[in-house]
Amino acid sequence: MAKVSMTVNGKAVSGEVEGRTLLSTFLREGLGLTGTHIGCDTSQCGACTVHVDGKQVKSCAMFAAEADGAEVRTIEGMANADGSLSVIQQAFQDHHGLQCGFCTPGMVMAAASLLADNPKPTEAEVRHHLEGNMCRCTGYHNIVKAVLAASGQDAGQIAAE
Amino acid sequence: MPKDGGIGASTKRREDVRFLTGKGRYTDDINIRGQAYAWFIRSDVAHGKINSIDSSAAEAMPGVVKVFTAADFAGVGGIPCGWQVTDRFGKVMQEPKHPVLADGKVRHVGDPIAVVVAETLEQARDAAEAVEIDITELPAVVNMKAALLPDSPKVHEELTSNLCYDWGFVEENKAAVDEAFEKAAHVTTLELVNNRLVANPMEPRVAVGDFESHSGQHTLYTTSQNPHVIRLLMGAFVLGIPEHKLRVVAPDVGGGFGSKIYHYAEEAFVTFAAKALNRPVKWTSSRSEAFLSDAQGRDHVTKIQLALDADNNFTALRTDTYANMGAYLSTFAPSIPTWLHGTLMAGNYRTPLIYVNVKAVFTNTIPVDAYRGAGRPEATFQLERLVDKAARELGVSPIELRRQNFIKPDQFPYQTPVAVVYDTGNYHATLDRVLEISNYAGFEARAAESKARGKLRGFGLAHYIEACGIAPSNLVGQLGARAGLYESASVRVNATGSITVFTGSHSHGQGHETSFAQVVAEMIGIDAGQIDIVHGDTSNTPMGMGTYGSRSLAVGGSAIVKATNKIINKAKKIAAHLLEASEGDIELKDGKFTVAGTDKSVDWVGVTLAAYVPHNYPLESMEPGLEETAFYDPSNFTYPSGGYACEVEVCPETGKVTICAFSAADDFGNIVNPMIVEGQVQGGLAQGIGQALMENCAYDENGQLLSGSFMDYAMPRADDFPMFTVDHSCNTPCTHNPLGVKGCGEAGAIGSPPAVVNAVIDALHRAGRTDIAHIDMPLTPSRVWSAMNA
Secondary structure: OEEEEEEEOOEEEEEEEOOOOEHHHHHHHHOOOOOOOOOOOOOOOOOOEEEEOOEEEEHHHOEHHHHOOOEEEOHHHOOOOOOOOOHHHHHHHHOOOOOOOOOHHHHHHHHHHHHHHOOOOOHHHHHHHHHHOOOOOOOOHHHHHHHHHHOOOOHHHHHHO | OOOOOOOOOOOOOOOHHHHHOOOOOEHHHOOOOOOEEEEEEEOOOOOEEEEEEEOHHHHOOOOEEEEEOHHHHOOOOOOOOOEOOEOOOOOEOOOOOOOOOOOOEEOOOOOEEEEEEEOOHHHHHHHHOOOEEEEEEOOOOOOHHHHOOOOOOOOOOOOOOOEEEEEEEOHHHHHHHHHHHHHOOEEEEEEEEEOOEOOOOOOOOEEEEEEEOOOOEEEEEEOOOOHHHHHHHHHHHHHOOOHHHEEEEOOEOOOOOOOOOOOOHHHHHHHHHHHHHOOOEEEEOOHHHHHHHOOEEOOEEEEEEEEEOOOOOEEEEEEEEEEEEEOOOOOOHHHOOOOOOHHHOOOOEOOOOEEEEEEEEEOOOOOEOOOOOOOHHHHHHHHHHHHHHHHHHHOOOHHHHHHHHEOOHHHOOEEOOOOOEEOOOOHHHHHHHHHHHOOHHHHHHHHHHHHHOOOEEEEEEEEEEOOEOOOOHHHHHHOOEOOOOOEEEEEEEOOOOOEEEEEOOOOOOOOHHHHHHHHHHHHHOOOHHHEEEEOOEOOOOOOOOOOOOOOHHHHHHHHHHHHHHHHHHHHHHHHHHHHOOOHHHEEEEOOEEEEOOOOOEEEHHHHHHHHHOOOOOOOOOOOOOOEEEEEEOOOOOEOOEEEEEEEEEEOOOOOOEEEEEEEEEEEOEOOOOHHHHHHHHHHHHHHHHHHHHOOOOOEOOOOOEOOOOOOOOOOOOHHHOOOEEEEOOOOOOOOOOOOOEOOOOOHHHHHHHHHHHHHHHHHHHHOOOOOOOOOOOOOOHHHHHHHHOO
């Protein structure tokens, strides 16, 4: 067991982990941040997507020890300071971009990362960026609309083209 | 415009806030103090004799609490099957034993053999490596037709063969159907495979068992679509726990699509082990384990034939289907290829004579059961591919051949020759509508543009019928169901007028917390925010049958309407007393009770308060309080239908199929929340297109699962689809439930696969390849290229 320390959603945290403990496991079991979900064991589904030092990362593909000293952001840290939904979160609700909610935290984290790099993506760019995040409920239609809407574009107009 | 929060409004989902902020509470988020962790050791061969299991080394390892094997389950029942099919000779199906842990033999890859329970998950997993299991591998049977040969290895020794049943429907029609084929002017024949699929809800299954020794109370937290059904099956048939000592909780559940209907061995295991060890026991499936242990879907091999007269009228239909059951009978498996498949073979057509034969077969593969659509996608795929092929053979338009043979709008209610009576529908309207929204008129121009880019463009149509809200219970009982198929609801009005609705339906993505509240808000005329929907816990909701088969609103919603009507009736009596008027004169509108023709009124809260503070109340004739329960047992199925159009481009060099556009015109009857309905269709389309183009659960000849992870099972991703065009403007309300609703959850997955394949075949035929009559799903680039280069 080794001690790891990191900043998660702006708060300094630490814990004891085995060398093999994944970051996703540490977030869920060590810190009780259960918004990060585990949907597969081959790093395909993206439900565990978080940000590490500002970069989009599948937290099941990284050891907790590798995140020692890092700045980590999870879905629990995505709402506005007053607790209201952020622009991206609100767009997902407004456009019915989620059904069962299991892939949703990963989708929101992936969308935030896309929009940080590319504030006005095209539909094709949104679809390409979300390629590493699986959703079984929505057919992606409303997720794509939500991300476009969150970028300030008229999702209805783009969908109709 | 409908009032926001009422019926017909696209009210935003209240459940979204917790899911968007990481506050959802899924089963794996539940940890109970003192819990131990279970790790299942599963068979790595498809068929084998277990010679010995030596767990002594494992049990000496750090943290190991106990290693369980079949011997520990000697006094326990097997996993039950919930539906008994009777074959065409009047004999009941062959029903093998299904032990919780493999007893003497393993019958599919993934069959659980032993379970290590340890203090931590890592310790359990490490110790599993030290359990010595000696297995003699036996020849496995994977192919269904081979499994029925006399010299085939038998999956179950105690059965006479690998045939579960040989079902004929309607058996009495067989001779007449054969005769119609002899007289036919044209016969179209098609052999096809409905590929095996894995449901893959994004949340893998999880089960946590807890036990209170002083009270004998068991609690099971599980990823289920129907907690009451699990309580009934596991309590009564497996572990012998009476209902009052068994609580089953299905909290937020991350999708199901059928795969979380069934009672699974892991649920029985953690419940049993929690008592045996007197501590909570938790099991969380990995995705790889889900591929080995979740019931899979589809897997039919069919020969279907259509007889037509000289005027292209359908005169008869007959099918021969082999349906794979896998190694054991999953909870509802026998009903899928029979009552959910044979009864749908009339489709949207007036075909007067139909005979369906289904042979259900045991193989050394993972069990197969309902997956989104369940039987109805298989029926629709056969029929809609067949009609398309018939049109091509006859040189007529597939659109016109359909239109000519559709049941006409004035023929409803329509008695089909396969037992069911369609109450309402308008197939001509949905066909016209889908041609309009897909801009069929502009297709040739788009095809020319594709051709200029070297691509082959095709247009495919499919029209579907489905049957939802399977009922009534007395009928399904005659058909072999071992459960009722009603739904229940309790409506509790609180003193200050807020309402808590307890439903036996279960939401795992469908948005019931929002749409069910809209129904009650509309009926009473209060704000939907005053109404909460509670589901998923047998300790606080009435008996329920759960959510599957697009039944929640049609059956569960109707139960809520029934209970709410009882509330309104009692509230009117209270209002009449308060207003010193006759009950018959009281009207309820916008949350206010008024004496008809006067300005005398009392508001909703005035009445609810009187019910709980009954100072001015007719105590001599009425009990205080305002809480009612209702059970609703439908008198018929509901019959959603629709027309789907798919436009594809095929790359002639690589065989790659690209979906250019997909349009759906559905008839779901009345609609409570259009936004949610559209979302259901879009999700269903993605699963149906996934089946048509990429998903395939494959085994090798030894029964090894070749598609055992997301690395090799192709899940559709965001860049596999265009935006979909979804329309529901052609609704004909259901005539026999109070909401007039039909159900929308499965339609997308039912109607889309044939539309996609028809579009690809159309593209190839337009390119002159009229020799390619059919390609089996999934239409991967390899399969399409091979067909083009055969």
